[in-house]
Amino acid sequence: MQRNLIVTKDGSHTVAIPEWEVSYHSVYGAVQESLHVFIEAGFRHWWSLNENASQCVVFEMGFGTGLNALLTTLEARRRQRMVVYETVEAFPLEFNLVEKLNYCYALEESFWQPVFDSLHTCEWNTFHPITNFFSFKKEKILLRNYSPSQPVDVIYYDAFAPAAQPELWTSEVFEKLLAMLAPGGVLVTYCSKGDVRRAMLAAGFHVEKVAGPIGKREMLRATRAEGRRQRAEIEQGQS
Incomplete structure (x- = not known):
């Protein structure tokens, strides 16, 4: 499978697969998309609802370039709260391609380059204390x-x-993901297709459309409906 490094419109890199006509991130800006979709609409949104939590457990479907993990590492440092991060990647990038990615430079966080590299080079299938909070x-x-x-x-x-x-956007897949979530857990994705939203609803998610990143009007955020009910019951009991 051929994978090519390309520069997106915000100056950050992504990787394209010509055979599939896809790229790992938006061509309108890899960093801006990841910040908007996963950090702002997902990670920060969850913390806004759980301000007193001592840690956040994150699962990423598709480790890919490691950009989402890097951005979450930086967020964990900023918040000084523990993040437990798990991810799957069946077809990891070759390191000679990884070492060309410019995310730390684009973020003006060059100090974090060894940390970014370690996300790709660390041993599989075991937890690693990448930082004190990650x-x-x-x-x-x-x-x-x-x-x-x-x-x-x-x-x-x-x-x-x-x-x-x-095959990764079916109701059966979203049922598995729903079962993984803690009460009040959040799933975010850049995709806003009607078929995907209906698959999420069929799986039992509460689904909302939120503003998308540059170049995309909408994205989806889904939550465990019972988590929402539990929070409402707690709030009513405290009132």
């Missing part, structure tokens, strides 16, 4: 074979688009 584990398996070590608070669903990998 514990990281990656597994080289397919999603269907994955089981989380504990209930997940935030899911970054960053699979390739449905046109390239339709």
